[in-house]
Amino acid sequence: MAAVSDFPLTRIVDLRHLRPGDLDPLLDEETEVWRDTLDWDFRGSAGLVRRFLDMQALNGYSLVINGDPVGYCYFVSEERKGLIGDLYVMKEFVTVENEERLLSAVVDGLVKTMFVQRIESQLMMLRSGAAMNLPQKRHLRAHGRNFMQGDLNLAGKLPEVRPVHPVLFDSWNDRKQDEAAALIVNAYQGHVDSQINDQYRSQPGARRFLLNIIQYPGCGSFFQPASFVAMEPNSSRLCGLCLSSLVKADVGHITQVCVSKAVRRWGVGYELIRRSLESLARHGCHKVSLTVTATNAEAIALYERMGFRKTRNFFAYVWEGF
Helix, strand or coil, X not given: XXXXXXXXXXXXXXXXXXXXXXXXXXXHHHHHHHHHHHCCCCHHHHHHHHHHHHCCCCEEEEEEECCEEEEEEEEEEECCEEEEEEEEECHHHCCHHHHHHHHHHHHHHHHCCCCCCEEEEECCCCCCCCCCCCCCHHHEEEEEEEEEEEEHHHHCCCCCCCCCCCCEEEECCHHHHHHHHHHHHHHCCCCCHHHHCHHHHCHHHHHHHHHHHHHCCECEEECHHHCEEEECCCCCCEEEEEEEEEEECCEEEEEEEEECHHHCCCCHHXXXXXXXXXXXXXXXXXXXXXXXXXXXXXXXXXXXXXXXXXXXXXXEEEEECC
16 A cells, blocks of 8 residues: 555645745746747746736636646636636646646636636647546537748748739738727638637727737737738728737747738738748748637648648637536
């Protein structure tokens, strides 16, 4: 018979009860994993987590084994929605059961939170998603997502292709945010991505989405020189958009690309992305990434034609109707 001490003591602890520095070893390891597996500099996001932990203002839970925090999952509440920001368990302790414990603690807590009617998450570091017994299954929809990467030594030299009808291209300007929000709502109407991110369904929501990717480091540091818009020549109305960020000094990321329904299949999306890739390469980037919903075959075909290849699968989870 094993001694009692042979069995690890596992607890779920509120993140607000941790002391400053308790998650430092975990965050250091996670930063290395983002760098090694995704070519992504996670230090900015880890810094924000540390800052809110020090303020005892980060909502979520830690997985504690024998007194040491070995995993964490945090969330934010936004109006009537809960957003699960990240989930990470240290490599030595990654099991289906440990990831289930953390995710279940957060989801079950949000389901019981007054006014929260919807929960969204896209967890790049969740390793056991396909094998997990996911919490609140009867309220859950799961959408497969692809993480794709491209070599800018090739993708940065794609040929220019003029759209089939006249379109004007220009650099991104922050004054275009209201127009861009209206474009996003138009482009994603009835699209599967509006089921994953409900900010795409309304202009105020799309404005918040744009503000988040421009001001916060979750998708890297916004990079205006590689962000472009397309406009109808007569009205100057926005009909396309491609926004980029830097997720590492020499690695770019396409954070958003969309075109209006009126110009679909004109080649506007290709030319917007091509300009972004060319600019990223010109500014010293050697690699670029993006994410796409796995059922979006048309977009995936375009990205593959432009040199992107899938390097990782993950899931977007949405809980609603609880």
